[in-house]
Amino acid sequence: MCNPEESLLQVEEVFLATLDRINRQVLVPLLEDEPSEPQGREYQRLLQQLQKSSQQLREVTEKSLHSLRERLCHPDAVGLESVLLLCSAEHVLRVHVEYIESYTSCMVVQAFQKATKWRSEYWQVQRKALRPLLWGMSSEGSVGAALVQVLRQPLTYHVAQYVALLPSLVDTIGDHHPARELVVHTASLFGNLQSFLRQALDQAEATQTLWHRLSSRARDALCTPARRLLQDSQGIPVTVTPLRAECVLLFDDILVLLQGHSVHTFDLKLVWVDPEHDGCTFHLLTPEEEFFFSFKNRKDQASAVWLWKVTQAVCQALRGKKDFPVLGAGLEPSETPTCRSVEYTFRAEGRLCQATYEGQWCRGRPHGKGTLKWPDGRNHVGSFCQGLEHGFGIRLVPQASEDKFDCYKCHWQEGSMCGYGICEHGTDEVYKGYFQEGLRHGFGVLESAPQRPQSYKYTGHWERGQRSGYGIQDDSDRGERYIGMWRADQRHGPGVMVTQAGACYQGNFRADKMVGPGVLLSEDDTLYEGTFTRDLIFLGKGKVTFPNGFTLDGSFGSGAGSGLHTQGLLDTAALPPDPSNTCKRQLGLGSFPxxxxxxxxxxxxxxxxxxxxxxxxxxxxxxxxxxxxxxxxxxxxxxxxxxxxxxxxxxxxxxxxxxxxxxxxxxxxxxxxxxxxxxxxxxxxxxxxxxxxxxxxxxxxxxxxxxxxxxxxxxxxxxxxxxxxxxxxxxxxxxxxxxxxxxxxxxxxxxxxxxxxxxxxxxxxxxxxxxxxxYLLLHEREDSLYSQGITNLSLFSDTKLLEFLAVQKHLWPLKDLTLTTNQRHSLVKDKCFLSATECLQKMITTVDPREKLEVLERTYGEIEATVSRVLGREHKLPMDELLPLLIYVVSRARIQHLGAEIHLIRDMMDPVHTGGLYDFLLTALESCYEHLQSDDMHRLSSRWNSREPW
Known part of the structure; x- marks a missing residue:
């Protein structure tokens, strides 16, 4: 009796010879003729794949045979673990599986029967030559049926020999042999292969039988070489609701419901099995439909069989390959994955009709990250929740013109834009702001492209897609800015209009038009109170107040080419006006809380x-x-x-x-x-x-x-x-x-x-x-007078300026004036109270009002410290001594726009400082500022400049 290794060698020799003969006598002749019709070419492709798989199987068998011979010839030098069948068992197994799948694909569509018809006379002659390959089976029947057996029996027998001999090999080696685990593993693999082969053959036969039973219309719609029937309602009846299907077919990739001439198919990757069932019914979910599978008797296990097979088929489809060794085990169903990533095109009418979704799903609905594309070019990339756009997403909507899109980068809620978003329109408009139910709602900015002839920008509030509430709009074409209230996309309510020419209008608007009286301030501070045209031209009753105080009260109008004309009373006897009444008049206060x-x-x-x-x-x-x-x-x-x-x-x-x-x-x-x-x-x-x-x-x-x-x-x-x-x-x-x-x-x-x-x-x-x-613009006039004042005082030497400001001479820090040869005190400038001057200049290095006040406090400290040093004792300056010294320091610091600085500090100062030291110091600075811009100061400084030096 041969030992297992020798028996394996003989098995490999016989199988190799059989493969050679099958290739020579069956596969090569089948592929010699090239069919002309499309269906024939498909059969030819399947046969070519079968020959390729057969060749791979032959090569691995030949290598296995060679390694067994080496082992038997040199048992001491070549270990059992070097045998190909053992050391590369997974590879050998994979080659067998590929051959099985190629063979069963040909078997399902009857490729052998179809191919033999192309050369029927040749195969009738070859019938006798095929008898040795039939392994004792009858040669009655068609040649195609004979070829099915010719390719099936050697493989089945070969795998059975492996399954019988490998356990015997395990018995012949000791428990501690280094190759024992390898042999046990290989035996298990080929045991599983035998189960897989039986199942594959059974499924192929059932599928082939089904194609004969179906109508040609259904067969054409469903038949593919790789598809296998797993369950048929003809074998285990099932009722499907709400769709009353006459036949239910479960394949390894789709679920099919046949209803009259209609064939409804459902991709198993997009079928969810509800784990909750009552023994007679279970629930299936798909992207567009849901079904209940019902069974008459709870005791006959029909429900359990269908539930188990559907569940296992869905899991197998998601893995993308057949289960190995067999489809599931037992009747206890596992659960299908709730979340998946699959592509699907919607068919039902509605907003998603013909749209293709690719991404994550949950229980039949897009859920998670994904991409949705419509046939018209629209597409959406982002997050989904229960089938609706939800979370951040980007949608492109093509426009009629080429290469133009509306791009919506927004947050979505239940299918509509909701929350913050940025929308770039094909018209070159850009909106950045909030949405509600797909419409602009809340705060947002809408801006046109700057290069457009009539560019504009709106910054403000929206309601249901329309400008409504407080908002700002620039009209570049007219050179205007509107600040005020809106309703239904039109200016409505109180508003302020500012023009590029410097004019400023305040009044009321209704339906985008000015109504009633208003106020117009021109750039030269002329004030008009009355009614206007759209172009801010005086029209109707009104009053003009000129910067010099004159007033004109009457009616205004304009004729074609005749300019402005008026009829009224001109008053030139009014008292000189306070300039601040007009030039500092503030608009909008009270109109917009x-x-x-x-x-x-x-x-x-x-x-x-x-x-x-x-x-x-x-x-x-x-x-x-x-x-x-x-x-x-x-x-x-x-x-x-x-x-x-x-x-x-x-x-x-x-x-x-x-x-x-x-x-x-x-x-x-x-x-x-x-x-x-x-x-x-x-x-x-x-x-x-x-x-x-x-x-x-x-x-x-x-x-x-x-x-x-x-x-x-x-x-x-x-x-x-x-x-x-x-x-x-x-x-x-x-x-x-x-x-x-x-x-x-x-x-x-x-x-x-x-x-x-x-x-x-x-x-x-x-x-x-x-x-x-x-602030600069508002206090421009005062700052101009202040600048003139410090310019005049800059001509003074230190001693002359101290004398002019009536600073008591015992407070003059003359020791700080270092004289050169032939130089007098009266020629030195910018040396007295230098530390205080440099300190005050730091006011412009910060924007914080508190820090500016701290600079002012330190400046006061520097002045007082200098005076104390001059006197040789600590000295607290009273207001009548502080003010002229502070004027001196301010004039020497030469801070530009001091009026704007002072007023900004006053407006933005912390209320806790009101009435305190900072308030006192700021008041003193304001007093200095007013002195420096007064007419008396300018006249006196001019006269003093003409006097002899001190």
Missing amino acids: VESRWQGVYGPFRDFVCAGCPGDLKEALLGFHVQSSRELRKSQEYLCRERTPLDDSAGRMEDILEEVLRYHEPEALQQYLTKALSSSLHPLGMLLRTLMLTFQATYAGIGANKHLQGLAQEEVKQHARELWAAYRGLLQVALQRKGQAPEEEEDTETRDLQAHGLVLPLILPSFYSELFTL
């Missing part, structure tokens, strides 16, 4: 805090940042990645709230707020940046008009109050998350003190450029 101007900006933050600051809503409510705004040609995936990530260490809400608690003590609070307001990922920083945008839109460019200074300065103070309230909201949420008691609500006075004392100095730099420009 400061606390209600930018509710569309504050509102989303309040909503965010009220919701408990959820991290997943942070971006939708507070906005995101995109590095580049006009990149429509880039892929949407790139645009998604282009957003600044909000889940890093700097932007995670959990970390932000933790930090709020760590730094909410008074000594650390300023440090925390400074950091938070400067971060583009912190909610407070996001809010500040949006407020900066609104401020620039209102007061930069055309809006840099002195008559808007009042609006601007009260707006900055309101922003400080709102940002402090925002911080307090974050603190309360942080305390609640830690289970701590919230802090008591602040009263209005405390809230204002904190906002002015703590927040205002931190945010003022963000608004300073536009705000200070308004």
Whole structure:
């Protein structure tokens, strides 16, 4: 009797010879003729694949045979573990599986029967030659049926020999033999292969039988070489509701419901099996339909068989390959994966009709990240929830013109844009702001391309897709800016119009037109109160007040080419006017309450805090940042990645709230707020940046008009109050998350003190450029007189100026004047009180009013220290001594635009300093400023300059 190794050698020799004969007598002749019809070419392709698989099987068998011969010839030199069948068992197994799949694919579509018809006479002659390959089976029947057996029997017998001999090989080697585990593993693999082969053959036979039974229409729709029937309702009846199917077919890739001439197919990758069932019914979900499989008897296990097979088939389809060794085990069903990534094209009528979705799914609905594409070119990349766009997403909508798209980079909720978004339209318009139910709603900025002939920009509030509420619009074509109220996309309510020529109008609008009387301030400070045309031309009754105080009261009109004409009373006898009555007149105050101007900006933050600051809503409510705004040609995936990530260490809400608690003590609070307001990922920083945008839109460019200074300065103070309230909201949420008691609500006075004392100095730099420009324009006349005053005084030497200002001579620091040869005290300039002068000049190095006041306090200290040094004792300066010395220091410091500086400090000063030292020092500085611009000062300085030196 041969030992197992010798028997394996004989098995390999016989199988190799059989493969050679099959190739020579069957496969090569089958492939000799090239069929002309398309179906024949498909059969030819299957036979070619079978021959390729047969050749691979032959090669691996030959190598296995060679390794067995080496082992038997040199047992001492070649170990058992070097035998190919053992050391490369997985590879050998894979080659067998590929051959089985190629063979059964030909078998299912009857490729052998079809191929033999092309050369029927040849195969009739070859019938006798095939008898040795039939392994004792009858040769009756068609040649095609004989070929099926010729290719099937040798393989079946060969695998059975492996299964019989490998366990015998295990028995012949000791328990401690180094190759024992390898042999045991190989025996197990080929045992599984035998089960797989039986199942594959059974499924192929059942599938082949089914194709004969189906109508030609159904067969043409369903028949493919790789498809296998797993279950048929003819064998185990099932009722499907709501669709009454006559036949239910479960294949390894699709579920089929036959209803009359209709064939309904469902991709198993998109079939969800509900694990909950009552023994007689179970539930299936698909992207567009859902079914109930019902069975008559709970006891006959029909429900369990169908449930098990459908579940296992779905799992197998998702894996993309057949189960090995067999399809499942037992009747206990596993659960199908809830979440998957598959592509599907919707068929049912509706908004998704013919759209293709590729991405993540959950229980029959797009859920997670995915891409949705419509046939008309629309596509959406982003997040989905239960079948609807939900979360951040980017949608491209093609326009009629070539290469033009509307690009929506937005947050979505239940299929509609909701929250913050950026929309770039094919018309070169860009909208950045908030949406609700797909429409612009809340705060937003709509801007046209600058190169357009009639460019415009709107910054303000929207309601249901229309401008409504407080908003700012620039009309570049007319050179105008409108600041005021809107309704239904038209100017409606109180408004201020500023022109590029410097004119400023305030009045009421209705349906986009000026109605009723208004106020017009021209650039030369002429004031008109009355009615106007659209082009701000006087029309009707009105009153003009000229800068020199004259008034004209009457009726105004204009004729074609005749210019302005009037009929009224000109009053030239009026007293000289106070220039500040007209040139410093402020518009808009009272018409637009400061606390209600930018509710569309504050509102989303309040909503965010009220919701408990959820991290997943942070971006939708507070906005995101995109590095580049006009990149429509880039892929949407790139645009998604282009957003600044909000889940890093700097932007995670959990970390932000933790930090709020760590730094909410008074000594650390300023440090925390400074950091938070400067971060583009912190909610407070996001809010500040949006407020900066609104401020620039209102007061930069055309809006840099002195008559808007009042609006601007009260707006900055309101922003400080709102940002402090925002911080307090974050603190309360942080305390609640830690289970701590919230802090008591602040009263209005405390809230204002904190906002002015703590927040205002931190945010003022963000608004300073536009705000200070308004102060410059408003106080331009006073600053001009002040500049003339210090220019006159700059001609004085130090001693002459001290004498002119009536500074007592015992206070003069003459020791500070270092004289050169032939030089007198009266020729030296800019040396006295030099430390105080240099100190005061530092006022312009900061924008913080408190720091400016501290500079002023140090300047006063330097003056007093110099006087004390001169006197040789400590000396406190009374007001009558301080004022002339301070005038001297101010004139020598030569600070430009001192009036604008003083008024900004006064307006933005912390209220706690009112009536205190800082208030006193600022009042003294104001007095110096007024002295330096007075007419008396100018006349006296001119006369003193003509006197002999002191």
